[in-house]
Amino acid sequence: xxxxxxxxxxxxxxxxxxxxxxxxxxxxxxxxxxxxxxxxxxxxxxxxxxxxxxxxxxxxxxxxxxxxxxxxxxxxxxxxxxxxxxxxxxxxxxxxxxxxxxxxxxxxxxxxxxxxxxxxxxxxxxxxxxxxxxxxxxxxxxxxxxxxxxxxxxxxxxxxxxxxxxxxxxxxxxxxxxxxxxxxxxxxxxxxxxxxxxxxxxxxxxxxxxxxxxxxxxxxxxxxxxxxxxxxxxxxxxxxxxxxxxxxxxxxxxxxxxxxxxxxxxx
Amino acid sequence: xxxxxxxxxxxxxxxxxxxxxxxxxxxxxxxxxxxxxxxxxxxxxxxxxxxxxxxxxxxxxxxxxxxxxxxxxxxxxxxxxxxxxxxxxxxxxxxxxxxxxxxxxxxxxxxxxxxxxxxxxxxxxxxxxxxxxxxxxxxxxxxxxxxxxxxxxxxxxxxxxxx
Numbered sequence: 069x070x071x072x073x074x075x076x077x078x079x080x081x082x083x084x085x086x087x088x089x090x091x092x093x094x095x096x097x098x099x100x101x102x103x104x105x106x107x108x109x110x111x112x113x114x115x116x117x118x119x120x121x122x123x124x125x126x127x128x129x130x131x132x133x134x135x136x137x138x139x140x141x142x143x144x145x146x147x148x149x150x151x152x153x154x155x156x157x158x159x160x161x162x163x164x165x166x167x168x169x170x171x172x173x174x175x176x177x178x179x180x181x182x183x184x185x186x187x188x189x190x191x192x193x194x195x196x197x198x199x200x201x202x203x204x205x206x207x208x209x210x211x212x213x214x215x216x217x218x219x220x221x222x223x224x225x226x227x228x229x230x231x232x233x234x235x236x237x238x239x240x241x242x243x244x245x246x247x248x249x250x251x252x253x254x255x256x257x258x259x260x261x262x263x264x265x266x267x268x269x270x271x272x273x274x275x276x277x278x279x280x281x282x283x284x285x286x287x288x289x290x291x292x293x294x295x296x297x298x299x300x301x302x303x304x305x306x307x308x309x310x311x312x313x314x315x316x317x318x319x320x321x322x323x324x325x326x327x328x329x330x331x332x333x334x335x
Numbered sequence: 336x337x338x339x340x341x342x343x344x345x346x347x348x349x350x351x352x353x354x355x356x357x358x359x360x361x362x363x364x365x366x367x368x369x370x371x372x373x374x375x376x377x378x379x380x381x382x383x384x385x386x387x388x389x390x391x392x393x394x395x396x397x398x399x400x401x402x403x404x405x406x407x408x409x410x411x412x413x414x415x416x417x418x419x420x421x422x423x424x425x426x427x428x429x430x431x432x433x434x435x436x437x438x439x440x441x442x443x444x445x446x447x448x449x450x451x452x453x454x455x456x457x458x459x460x461x462x463x464x465x466x467x468x469x470x471x472x473x474x475x476x477x478x479x480x481x482x483x484x485x486x487x488x489x490x491x492x493x494x495x496x497x498x
């Protein structure tokens with residue numbers, strides 16, 4: 069069976085085979101749930117207190133290393149809602165593009181279909197934010213501190229360290245809580261994740277430059293046969309190696325900085 | 336169509352009191368949307384409905400807000416929780432092609448009780464859809480909205496088979 073080649077074709081394909089439709093009603097439900105989760109999370113004690121704590125973490129890092137931990141004032145860190153179009157694109161990628169079972173008799177992906185009945189629990193980042201730190205070591209340090217912090221606020225904390233062959237490095241903290249939501253006449257409790265990405269200043273800059281490329285790459289159904297590492301003319305070559313090089317350079321900067329600390333020289 | 340009174344702020348205040356809406360931030364938001372709706376709608380506003388429900392701990396939540404005129408409906412989803420509420424307007428008179436009604440502990444011929452629930456959904460031929468949920472006494476308001484604006488506007492046309 070031919071794979072639906074984009075999210076629009078996927079919706080048409082899905083709606084023909086399922087009673088749980090992806091339609092205007094589903095979009096309305098998504099708007100309600102994402103807005104509700106964002107509102108409740110940003111008004112939670114855990115989040116408000118985190119903003120205060122980030123100042124403390126920053127001051128502590130300053131005292132210890134003589135550098136800023138964060139690139140932004142904590143008050144300027146805002147939660148965002150994933151747009152409906154991006155959300156549907158992610159559902160399509162999970163159910164079609166990354167589905168290794170598509171050509172088998174039972175085409176359901178491992179872990180089952182992502183459907184309007186379970187997608188709030190299955191998609192990690194319907195509400196998300198990004199915290200940018202100055203140096204490499206700030207990523208782990210902040211992830212650990214935020215984990216400790218949110219455990220005091222009835223949040224399940226799931227850290228996730230990604231390092232892909234394609235030069236993508238990212239650290240996320242997924243904060244899982246139950247939200248009571250209205251479905252028809254009844255309310256149901258759903259475990260939904262809010263995602264905090266922690267990245268470095270340099271990765272943030274490179275990420276902004278290569279975002280368009282990665283977004284296009286994710287929309288491809290098939291990967292080229294030749295390995296991107298051996299095709300210096302292919303679209304992947306430069307951005308992927310920039311990802312690796314930046315990661316390496318950041319590590320090297322840390323080594324130099326740490327040597328400076330040992331020698332008693334700051335800045 | 337029966338004559339419907341012009342919607343004024345004191346009428347809305349009375350409705351908000353019956354809903355036990357207490358947070359100033361919510362009331363201010365309703366006022367802002369009402370003022371926006373008066374400027375947006377080509378006709379005079381005649382009706383309002385705010386969807387509500389109750390969580391398992393008894394806490395009431397407000398969800399969406401609608402303003403009605405004789406021929407138009409203005410919808411503001413998640414009116415109290417959105418940072419920037421978005422108002423959408425459509426013409427619904429003789430344009431509704433599907434209605435679904437679900438009720439729990441609610442008898443249409445009687446007054447609502449504290450545990451009544453009513454869920455009404457409709458969509459128009461223009462693909463506009465409205466999803467109303469009411470809890471407790473608010474079911475009576477929803478019933479009245481249904482009687483005044485929805486039921487009478489089910490369209491005859493190509494999709495209905497009644498031309």
